[in-house]
Amino acid sequence: MDSLVEIAGDEKKMKQNFLFGFIWLILFGCDNELVDTSPGVSWELAQHRSKTISNLEYDITLNIPETVDNPILGLETIRFNLSDISQNVVLDFRQPEEYIHNVKINGSSSNYLAENQHIIIDGSFFNLGKNQIDIEFRVGDMSLNRNDEFLYTLFVPDRAATAIPCFDQPNLKGRYTLTLYIPKEWTAVANGPLLDEIEKENQRVFYFGETQPISTYLLAFAVGKFQKLTAERNGRKMVMYHRETDEEKVSRNSEAIFNLHGSAISWLEEYTGIDYPFHKFDFVLIPAFQYGGMEHPGAIFYKDVSLFLDESATKSQYLGRAGLISHETAHMWFGDLVTMNWFDDVWTKEVFANFMGGKIVNPSFPEINHDLRFLNHYSSAYGVDRSLGANQIRQPLENLNMAGTLYGAIIYSKAPVVMKHLELLVGKEIFRNGMQKYLKQFSYRNATWLDLIQILDELSNEDLKSWSKMWVEEPDRPIIDVAIDFTPNGTVRRLKLKQFDPKKKNRIWEQKLNVHLGYTNSDIVIPVYLKNKSVIVPKTKGLQKPNYILPNGEGIGYGYFRMDKTTRGYLLAHLPELNNPMKRGIAWLNLWEDMLYGFSSPNDLIHLAIRALETETDILNIQRILVMLTDIFWHYLLDYQRQAIALKLETALKTHLYNAQTVSLKSSFFRTLRSITITNGGISWLQNVWMKNDSISGIKFSERDYIYMAAELAIREKSETTDILNTQLKRIKNPDRKLRFMFVMPALSNDESIRDSFFESLKKEENRAREPWVQQAVGYLHHPLRARSAQKYIRPSLEILEEIQQTGDIFFPARFINATLAGHHSLSSVEIVNHFLEEYPDYSPRLKLKILQASDRMFRASEILHQ
Numbered sequence: 001m002d003s004l005v006e007i008a009g010d011e012k013k014m015k016q017n018f019l020f021g022f023i024w025l026i027l028f029g030c031d032n033e034l035v036d037t038s039p040g041v042s043w044e045l046a047q048h049r050s051k052t053i054s055n056l057e058y059d060i061t062l063n064i065p066e067t068v069d070n071p072i073l074g075l076e077t078i079r080f081n082l083s084d085i086s087q088n089v090v091l092d093f094r095q096p097e098e099y100i101h102n103v104k105i106n107g108s109s110s111n112y113l114a115e116n117q118h119i120i121i122d123g124s125f126f127n128l129g130k131n132q133i134d135i136e137f138r139v140g141d142m143s144l145n146r147n148d149e150f151l152y153t154l155f156v157p158d159r160a161a162t163a164i165p166c167f168d169q170p171n172l173k174g175r176y177t178l179t180l181y182i183p184k185e186w187t188a189v190a191n192g193p194l195l196d197e198i199e200k201e202n203q204r205v206f207y208f209g210e211t212q213p214i215s216t217y218l219l220a221f222a223v224g225k226f227q228k229l230t231a232e233r234n235g236r237k238m239v240m241y242h243r244e245t246d247e248e249k250v251s252r253n254s255e256a257i258f259n260l261h262g263s264a265i266s267w268l269e270e271y272t273g274i275d276y277p278f279h280k281f282d283f284v285l286i287p288a289f290q291y292g293g294m295e296h297p298g299a300i301f302y303k304d305v306s307l308f309l310d311e312s313a314t315k316s317q318y319l320g321r322a323g324l325i326s327h328e329t330a331h332m333w334f335g336d337l338v339t340m341n342w343f344d345d346v347w348t349k350e351v352f353a354n355f356m357g358g359k360i361v362n363p364s365f366p367e368i369n370h371d372l373r374f375l376n377h378y379s380s381a382y383g384v385d386r387s388l389g390a391n392q393i394r395q396p397l398e399n400l401n402m403a404g405t406l407y408g409a410i411i412y413s414k415a416p417v418v419m420k421h422l423e424l425l426v427g428k429e430i431f432r433n434g435m436q437k438y439l440k441q442f443s444y445r446n447a448t449w450l451d452l453i454q455i456l457d458e459l460s461n462e463d464l465k466s467w468s469k470m471w472v473e474e475p476d477r478p479i480i481d482v483a484i485d486f487t488p489n490g491t492v493r494r495l496k497l498k499q500f501d502p503k504k505k506n507r508i509w510e511q512k513l514n515v516h517l518g519y520t521n522s523d524i525v526i527p528v529y530l531k532n533k534s535v536i537v538p539k540t541k542g543l544q545k546p547n548y549i550l551p552n553g554e555g556i557g558y559g560y561f562r563m564d565k566t567t568r569g570y571l572l573a574h575l576p577e578l579n580n581p582m583k584r585g586i587a588w589l590n591l592w593e594d595m596l597y598g599f600s601s602p603n604d605l606i607h608l609a610i611r612a613l614e615t616e617t618d619i620l621n622i623q624r625i626l627v628m629l630t631d632i633f634w635h636y637l638l639d640y641q642r643q644a645i646a647l648k649l650e651t652a653l654k655t656h657l658y659n660a661q662t663v664s665l666k667s668s669f670f671r672t673l674r675s676i677t678i679t680n681g682g683i684s685w686l687q688n689v690w691m692k693n694d695s696i697s698g699i700k701f702s703e704r705d706y707i708y709m710a711a712e713l714a715i716r717e718k719s720e721t722t723d724i725l726n727t728q729l730k731r732i733k734n735p736d737r738k739l740r741f742m743f744v745m746p747a748l749s750n751d752e753s754i755r756d757s758f759f760e761s762l763k764k765e766e767n768r769a770r771e772p773w774v775q776q777a778v779g780y781l782h783h784p785l786r787a788r789s790a791q792k793y794i795r796p797s798l799e800i801l802e803e804i805q806q807t808g809d810i811f812f813p814a815r816f817i818n819a820t821l822a823g824h825h826s827l828s829s830v831e832i833v834n835h836f837l838e839e840y841p842d843y844s845p846r847l848k849l850k851i852l853q854a855s856d857r858m859f860r861a862s863e864i865l866h867q
């Protein structure tokens with residue numbers, strides 16, 4: 001649509017509204033205004049509906065044909081109580097008017113207005129009290145993920161209304177009864193219990209029983225060709241649906257998958273004091289599912305590869321799987337039973353699920369240092385909080401159609417840190433009591449973050465409201481400096497911690513810290529409550545001069561802990577000698593920040609990392625080092641610097657690969673090598689492994705492993721890229737993986753014009769339908785080895801980001817822009833981004849934050865490399 005026409009239309013409407021309001025005022029003299037029907041679901045509309053609509057029930061019947069292009073037809077009955085008929089009743093349906101075939105109110109055909117993604121019906125058609133709307137319609141395909149052999153819904157956060165007419169907001173929970181007509185050979189799964197399954201002519205009909213009250217974003221069904229596995233744990237039946245063709249992989253994994261779900265349910269019932277709150281427990285493993293998992297009650301959806309692990313899977317993938325299963329299972333209570341009132345609090349369900357997930361899983365992995373693992377949250381949250389696009393945990397949300405932009409590392413990583421601080425502040429017992437009270441009080445209903453803080457505040461002595469204001473409602477992190485003075489004879493006179501607001505707004509982040517003073521033989525840890533701008537660390541007077549100081553010792557503190565010169569020098573020389581893995585983890589965390597702020601060089605860190613790998617024994621630290629190595633290698637070195645270090649690095653990694661004692665370690669080293677290998681010798685070795693002329697004892701590679709190897713080889717362009725890709729394509733047996741590879745292939749081509757036209761194709765929405773495929777392909781397009789030729793895609797990618805936000809799934813805009821910018825660090829690419837932002841001063845503020853977050857690495861790398 002032409003933008004001028006749109007503005008003219010808006011003006012006309014405004015005039016009409018104004019006139020209408022004016023007449024209304026004259027006639028009735030009251031301030032009753034028409035409910036807001038702008039596109040999406042505004043906070044105002046949501047408020048009005050939640051106050052006036054109750055006892056919602058949906059009966060939905062869908063007729064799903066086998067062919068993807070044939071429309072799905074639907075019949076829907078919505079029953080509800082209404083307490084205000086002076087206003088229009090506004091349903092949400094984000095499809096063209098012709099999708100609505102018939103609307104009846106309480107049995108009679110009715111007039112309605114299909115406008116701005118709504119079906120608007122005059123209140124006078126309704127009764128005070130019970131009402132029924134019957135709608136015949138064509139189902140919108142946008143969030144149905146229709147494939148040749150299966151389809152599945154994904155309605156979070158505001159996509160239910162793209163498929164079916166509904167009141168699409170989290171605090172209007174409904175009971176759903178679903179009937180699905182599907183092709184004969186297909187099966188179906190949904191939130192409700194399966195009551196009956198019959199054959200009717202050429203179709204199969206699945207009747208699902210009524211659900212408990214659930215929010216629209218949790219409504220779900222999947223239909224298609226799926227295998228079905230049933231198991232029972234602690235007297236509860238569970239069904240797993242999947243499409244994996246590798247039977248050995250299925251049988252190798254399924255026992256563990258059922259066990260993990262079973263024990264997560266038991267743990268949650270015990271912790272919360274509430275039995276599993278829904279009728280049944282099924283889950284569906286979906287190829288190329290957009291997220292790790294989605295917590296639809298009674299029908300959790302997972303990305304298949306996050307549960308079906310390869311034989312070469314690492315320890316952290318096993319732990320990741322257990323964590324994911326516990327996370328989604330915890331959502332049955334935290335999110336599904338008690339749901340946020342509005343999506344501004346979506347972070348609460350995520351943080352509870354993560355927090356509970358950790359408590360559930362950690363004891364089953366005693367060999368893993370969980371405090372050290374928790375440190376990963378800091379790395380990931382800092383990635384946003386150090387950027388120019390930092391956002392607060394609880395962000396205001398005016399319209400549900402922007403809800404997708406709320407998700408990110410702050411919700412998934414900073415919030416768990418803050419929750420840990422909260423549990424420390426009030427104590428474990430009070431925390432659990434508060435949680436139980438919260439779940440009981442708001443069962444099958446909705447609650448805000450402040451409702452929980454209110455409950456905890458009453459149970460504890462701390463002033464949680466002001467604490468919450470700083471940590472939850474403000475972005476950024478404090479900068480914390482150490483100031484230390486010595487007496488003439490070299491002992492400590494005074495040790496002081498000072499905090500600064502990076503935005504100079506005088507904000508103060510209160511937190512409890514453990515200051516760690518490192519000595520050659522023993523260490524001293526001193527607890528400090530940093531309540532003000534600065535605090536003198538008690539009991540340090542008279543101590544010997546330490547080798548190093550970690551103010552965030554024990555890893556609880558959150559901020560940019562700026563190192564003093566002595567500490568920096570000591571750690572760069574002696575980090576591998578620190579005798580405790582947690583200390584080494586914290587030291588790495590601080591050194592990484594140190595490099596990003598330009599205090600130490602990428603080269604120093606790479607050499608330290610290579611040295612550290614010789615003695616490091618903790619798998620988490622090894623993985624942290626490998627991630628850092630890869631990041632520095634590709635993003636913080638210039639071509640010639642990479643060439644200079646490559647042989648040393650590859651040789652070291654290869655030695656570790658062959659010496660490693662576990663599959664997990666071997667895989668970690670192999671994957672790093674696969675990513676960073678650039679020497680001729682290294683590439684031909686990788687090619688031999690890929691061609692199966694060479695093997696690595698102790699690792700059995702899966703089809704996916706070979707696909708990744710082929711992609712890396714193709715990008716290096718040492719031998720015939722097209723041959724490698726075609727050979728790999730022929731070798732793929734699994735049909736879903738084959739399709740994915742075919743999609744990604746042009747992004748790997750050595751022919752720039754093929755890559756160009758592939759990029760062009762991404763501008764069309766239909767070519768971005770398989771988002772994980774697109775993300776992977778975009779990553780390859782912008783691989784650092786191809787950064788020069790890919791730079792021209794940056795600007796057009798920024799230009800389509802708004803459209804991607806409107807058409808894609810919640811994580812996709814950030815992932816797309818991250819994949820786009822990750823491979824670049826040239827001054828010219830920085831300029832492209834800055835120009836774009838300057839040219840559009842009115843650009844969507846939330847998306848602008850996403851761009852700034854994604855650019856942080858590029859900005860810093862370019863400053864470090866081109867200063």
Ligand SMILES: [Zn+2]
Binds near residue numbers: 295
């Ligand atoms: Zn979640």
